[in-house]
Amino acid sequence: xxxxxxxxxxxxxxxxxxxxxxxxxxxxxxxxxxxxxxxxxxxxxxxxxxxxxxxxxxxxxxxxxxxxxxxxxxxxxxxxxxxxxxxxxxxxxxxxxxxxxxxxxxxxxxxxxxxxxxxxxxxxxxxxxxxxxxxxxxxxxxxxxxxxxxxxxxxxxxxxxxxxxxxxxxxxxxxxxxxxxxxxxxxxxxxxxxxxxxxxxxxxxxxxxxxxxxxxxxxxxxxxxxxxxxxxxxxxxxxxxxxxxxxxxxxxxxxxxxxxxxxxxxxxxxxxxxxxxxxxxxxxxxxxxxxxxxxxxxxxxxxxxxxxxxxxxxxxxxxxxxxxxxx
Amino acid sequence: xxxxxxxxxxxxxxxxxxxxxxxxxxxxxxxxxxxxxxxxxxxxxxxxxxxxxxxxxxxxxxxxxxxxxxxxxxxxxxxxxxxxxxxxxxxxxxxxxxxxxxxxxxxxxxxxxxxxxxxxxxxxxxxxxxxxxxxxxxxxxxxxxxxxxxxxxxxxxxxxxxxxxxxxxxxxxxxxxxxxxxxxxxxxxxxxxxxxxxxxxxxxxxxxxxxxxxxxxxxxxxxxxxxxxxxxxxxxxxxxxxxxxxxxxxxxxxxxxxxxxxxxxxxxxxxxxxxxxxxxxxxxxxxxxxxxxxxxxxxxxxxxxxxxxxxxxxxxxxxxxxxxxxxxxxxxxxxxxxxxxxxxxxxxxxxxxxxxxxxxxxxxxxxxxxxxxxxxxxxxxxxxxxxxxxxxxxxxxxxxxxxxxxxxxxxxxxxxxxxxxxxxxxxxxxxxxxxxxxxxxxxxxxxxxxxxxxxxxxxxxxxxxxxxxxxxxxxxxxxxxxxxxxxxxxxxxxxxxxxxxxxxxx
Numbered sequence: 001x002x003x004x005x006x007x008x009x010x011x012x013x014x015x016x017x018x019x020x021x022x023x024x025x026x027x028x029x030x031x032x033x034x035x036x037x038x039x040x041x042x043x044x045x046x047x048x049x050x051x052x053x054x055x056x057x058x059x060x061x062x063x064x065x066x067x068x069x070x071x072x073x074x075x076x077x078x079x080x081x082x083x084x085x086x087x088x089x090x091x092x093x094x095x096x097x098x099x100x101x102x103x104x105x106x107x108x109x110x111x112x113x114x115x116x117x118x119x120x121x122x123x124x125x126x127x128x129x130x131x132x133x134x135x136x137x138x139x140x141x142x143x144x145x146x147x148x149x150x151x152x153x154x155x156x157x158x159x160x161x162x163x164x165x166x167x168x169x170x171x172x173x174x175x176x177x178x179x180x181x182x183x184x185x186x187x188x189x190x191x192x193x194x195x196x197x198x199x200x201x202x203x204x205x206x207x208x209x210x211x212x213x214x215x216x217x218x219x220x221x222x223x224x225x226x227x228x229x230x231x232x233x234x235x236x237x238x239x240x241x242x243x244x245x246x247x248x249x250x251x252x253x254x255x256x257x258x259x260x261x262x263x264x265x266x267x268x269x270x271x272x273x274x275x276x277x278x279x280x281x282x283x284x285x286x287x288x289x290x291x292x293x294x295x296x297x298x299x300x301x302x303x304x305x306x307x308x309x310x311x312x313x314x315x316x317x318x319x320x321x322x323x324x325x326x327x
Numbered sequence: 328x329x330x331x332x333x334x335x336x337x338x339x340x341x342x343x344x345x346x347x348x349x350x351x352x353x354x355x356x357x358x359x360x361x362x363x364x365x366x367x368x369x370x371x372x373x374x375x376x377x378x379x380x381x382x383x384x385x386x387x388x389x390x391x392x393x394x395x396x397x398x399x400x401x402x403x404x405x406x407x408x409x410x411x412x413x414x415x416x417x418x419x420x421x422x423x424x425x426x427x428x429x430x431x432x433x434x435x436x437x438x439x440x441x442x443x444x445x446x447x448x449x450x451x452x453x454x455x456x457x458x459x460x461x462x463x464x465x466x467x468x469x470x471x472x473x474x475x476x477x478x479x480x481x482x483x484x485x486x487x488x489x490x491x492x493x494x495x496x497x498x499x500x501x502x503x504x505x506x507x508x509x510x511x512x513x514x515x516x517x518x519x520x521x522x523x524x525x526x527x528x529x530x531x532x533x534x535x536x537x538x539x540x541x542x543x544x545x546x547x548x549x550x551x552x553x554x555x556x557x558x559x560x561x562x563x564x565x566x567x568x569x570x571x572x573x574x575x576x577x578x579x580x581x582x583x584x585x586x587x588x589x590x591x592x593x594x595x596x597x598x599x600x601x602x603x604x605x606x607x608x609x610x611x612x613x614x615x616x617x618x619x620x621x622x623x624x625x626x627x628x629x630x631x632x633x634x635x636x637x638x639x640x641x642x643x644x645x646x647x648x649x650x651x652x653x654x655x656x657x658x659x660x661x662x663x664x665x666x667x668x669x670x671x672x673x674x675x676x677x678x679x680x681x682x683x684x685x686x687x688x689x690x691x692x693x694x695x696x697x698x699x700x701x702x703x704x705x706x707x708x709x710x711x712x713x714x715x716x717x718x719x720x721x722x723x724x725x726x727x728x729x730x731x732x733x734x735x736x737x738x739x740x741x742x743x744x745x746x747x748x749x750x751x752x753x754x755x756x757x758x759x760x761x762x763x764x765x766x767x768x769x770x771x772x773x774x775x776x777x778x779x780x781x782x783x784x785x786x787x788x789x790x791x792x793x794x795x796x797x798x799x800x801x802x803x804x805x806x807x808x809x810x811x812x813x814x815x816x817x818x819x820x821x822x823x824x825x826x827x828x829x830x831x832x833x
Contacts, residue, residue, distance in 0.1 A: 050661075050665060051664075051665040051668050051669075054376065054377075054665050054666075054669065055665075055668070055669050057377060058376075058377055058380055058669050061377045061380070062377075062380050072373070073739060075530065076530060077510060077511060077518075077526075077529030077530030077531065078510075078511045078518050078529035078530075079511060079516055081511075081518070081526075081529055082526055082529040082530055085526045085529075086526075110516070111518075113524065160786075160787060165513060165516060166513060166514060166515055166516030166517075167516045168516070186786065188783050188786050188787070189513055189514055189516075189783075190513075190779075190783070191513055191779070194653065194654050194655065194664075195598060195654065197653070197654070198467065198598055198648075198652055198654045199470065199471075201467055201652070202467035202468060202469070202470060204470035204471065213668075216673060216675065217652070217653040217673060217674060217675020217676060217677070217678075218652075218653075218675065218676065220673070220675060220676070220677050221675060221676030221677050223676065288671070292671070
C-alpha cells in the first residue's frame with residue numbers, strides 16, 4: 001500500500017517536472033528514473049553489506065532523494081557470482097545498480113568462467129572502506145601483537161582463526177600473517193561476520209579479523225580485545241590499537257563498500273546515480289554511521305574509482321596467487 | 328523482583344496509543360503475510376522496514392516484532408486450509424493440519440493452531456523475561472560440535488517420520504540432503520552441483536521452493552488424482568458451539584503444545600537454528616513420545632499443536648541472541664538487527680543496560696502482541712473456513728496460482744518456479760510409489776545447518792570424530808541421537824525375530 005501511494009506521488013512528481021521542463025525551452029532534461037530501481041545486494045539478508053545497503057536505501061527514502069524507490073534484491077549465491085551475473089544480464093541497465101564488496105574483485109578472479117570484466121561496470125561511487133582488526137578473547141591473556149605472535153608460534157597448527165567465507169577477505173588476511181610471520185594458523189570459514197564474533201566470544205575459536213561493526217558489541221562488553229589494525233593509520237575508535245604498519249609491515253587492507261551500475265548503463269543515468277549517492281554520502285546519517293562504525297575511505301567516483309578497482313584487482317590477484325587459490 | 332518492575336514499565340511503554348495501533352496493524356499485516364505462500368516474516372519485515380522510519384525506534388521495533396508474531400500465526404492458515412505452507416516455519420503444520428482439514432475438521436486444526444501459538448508465545452515470553460542474560464551465555468556455549476550434535480538429534484527423531492518403511496525414509500532423507508548440498512560450498516568457496524553453469528542453482532535450492540512444490544503442487548495433483556475433482560469438505564460448517572468444542576478438544580493436545588513451547592524456545596535461542604528447524608523438531612519429538620505415533624500424518628491434533636507452539640516460541644527465542652549478543656537466531660531477526668543498526672542502536676551484551684526502555688518496551692509488547700494475534704486470528708477463522716467450502720475445481724487453480732507466486736516470491740527468480748513445478752510432479756510420483764516426502768523436507772532444512780557444522784568441527788579436531796563424544800554438551804546429545812537412530816532398527820530386528828519364532832512354533 002505504501003509503495004502504491006509512493007508510486008502515484010512519484011508519477012505525479014515526474015509529471016510536474018516534465019511539464020516544467022517542457023515549459024522551459026532550451027533546458028536539456030536531466031535523466032530521471034522512470035520506474036523503481038533494482039538495488040542488487042551482493043550478500044545475504046542481515047549481513048554487513050546488507051545492513052549498509054538498507055541504510056542507504058533508508059536515507060534515500062527518508063530524505064526523498066529519488067523520485068522512484070530503490071528495491072533491494074539480495075543475491076548472495078556463489079560469493080557474489082550470482083549478483084555479478086544478474087547485473088551483467090540486467091534487462092534495463094539504467095535501472096539496475098548494485099552494492100559491492102571485495103568479492104567484486106576476488107570472485108571474477110577465482111571463477112574466470114563467469115566471464116565477468118569488472119571494468120565494464122559503471123563507477124557510481126565508493127561510499128566507504130571498512131576496516132579490519134585482529135581480535136582475541138580477553139581470557140587468552142594476550143594484550144599485544146608480539147604476545148600474539150609468540151603464543152601462536154608456540155601453539156603450532158592448533159591456533160584457529162575464524163573468518164567469513166573461503167578465499168575472501170578474512171582468509172587473505174590470515175594467509176598474510178601466516179606467510180609474513182612464519183605462522184601456521186588454521187583457518188575455519190563461517191557464513192557471516194556476526195557468527196565469527198559470537199564464536200570468538202564463546203571461545204570456540206582463538207582469534208578473528210572482524211570488522212569493527214561486527215565485533216563492537218563484544219568489544220564494549222570487554223569480552224574481546226583488539227591487538228592490531230590492518231589500516232594505514234590508527235582508527236579513531238581504537239586510538240590505543242597500533243597498526244600493522246607501526247609493527248614494521250608496509251601493509252593496509254580495506255573492504256570496499258561501493259555502488260556500481262550494471263554494465264551498459266548510459267552516461268546520463270550514471271551521472272544521475274553518481275549525484276544521488278553523492279547526496280547519500282554527504283548526508284548526516286551516513287557520516288554518523290561512518291564515524292560510529294569506524295569506516296575509512298573517502299568518496300570515489302568515475303575514473304578515479306575505476307583506477308582504484310584496477311589497483312585492487314591486481315592486488316587481489318597477487319594475494320590469491322600467494323595463497324595458492326589461483327594460478 | 329526487579330525484573331517485574333522493569334516488565335511493568337515495559338508494558339506501560341507498549342500500551343502507548345501509538346504502539347497499540349502499531350501492534351494491531353502489525354499482527355494483522357503479519358497474519359496476512361504469513362498466510363500468503365512464499366511470503367514469510369522475512370519478506371514482511373524486510374519490505375516494511377523502511378516504512379518504520381516515521382516513528383521512534385522503540386515503536387518501529389514493536390511494529391516489526393508484531394509482524395513477526397502475526398506471521399507465525401498466519402503461516403498455519405494456508406498450511407491447514409490449502410495444504411500449501413504459508414511460510415517455511417509452518418511446513419510441519421501441513422503434516423497433520425491438512426489431513427484434519429480434509430476430514431472436515433479444519434476448525435479444530437485452526438483453533439488448535441491459534442491456541443498452541445498463544446501458549447508457545449506466552450511460555451517463551453516468560454522464559455525470556457526471567458532468564459534472558461543467563462540464556463545468552465548458554466547460546467554462547469554452543470559451538471559447532473554442539474550444534475551438529477543437536478542436528479543429529481533432530482534427524483534421529485525423524486527416522487520414524489516416514490512410517491515403518493525405513494529404507495524409503497532413508498532414501499527420502501538422502502534425497503533432501505543432496506538437494507541441500509546444491510549451491511556454494513562455504514568451506515571451499517566453490518559452487519557445487521550447479522549442473523554445468525546454471526546460475527539459478529548458485530543460491531542453492533531454496534527450502535520453500537521444495538516445500539511449496541511438494542505440498543502445494545504435489546498435494547493438488549494427488550487430490551485431483553484421488554477424488555477426480557469431486558472433493559467436498561462436508562463438515563466445513565462453523566458455529567460458536569463448534570469453536571468452543573474445538574477449544575476443548577484442542578486442550579487434549581497439551582503435550583504437543585508443551586513440547587513445542589519449550590523445545591522451540593531452546594532451539595530459537597541458538598544462533599543458526601531459528602523457528603523452522605524448531606517447529607520440525609517439535610513435531611518429531613511429539614510424535615516420538617506419543618502413545619499412537621501411527622496417527623501422526625493422518626490428522627493428529629498434537630501434530631498441529633507442537634509445530635505451532637514451537638514456531639511462536641522460537642521466534643521469541645530468536646530475539647534473545649539478537650538483543651543480547653548481536654547475533655541473529657533466524658533470517659528475520661537478521662533483518663531486525665539491520666533495522667536496529669539503522670536506528671543507531673548497538674545490539675550486544677550492553678544493550679540491556681544502556682537501552683533499558685527500548686528493551687523492556689519491546690519485551691512488554693511481546694506479551695500484548697501475542698494476545699492481539701490470538702484475538703485477530705480467532706476472529707478471522709470463520710473466513711478461512713468459508714474459503715474451504717469452495718468446490719475443489721475452483722480451489723485447485725487458486726492453489727496453483729498461489730504456489731507459483733510463492734515459488735517466485737522467495738528468490739524472485741523464474742528458475743525457482745520451474746524447479747518448484749518439477750518438485751511438485753516428482754513429489755506426486757513419489758507419493759504414488761509410497762515414498763514419504765516429509766523427511767526430504769526436513770533434510771533440506773537441517774542439511775545446510777548440519778553440514779558446515781560437521782566440517783568446521785572436524786577442522787578443529789583434525790578429522791577426529793571423537794570431538795562429538797568428548798565435549799561436555801555435545802557428548803550426551805550425540806549419544807542420545809545415536810540411540811534414537813538405532814531404536815527403530817532394534818525394534819525391527821526384534822519383530823522379525825519374534826515373527827520367525829512364531830513361525831517356527833506354528
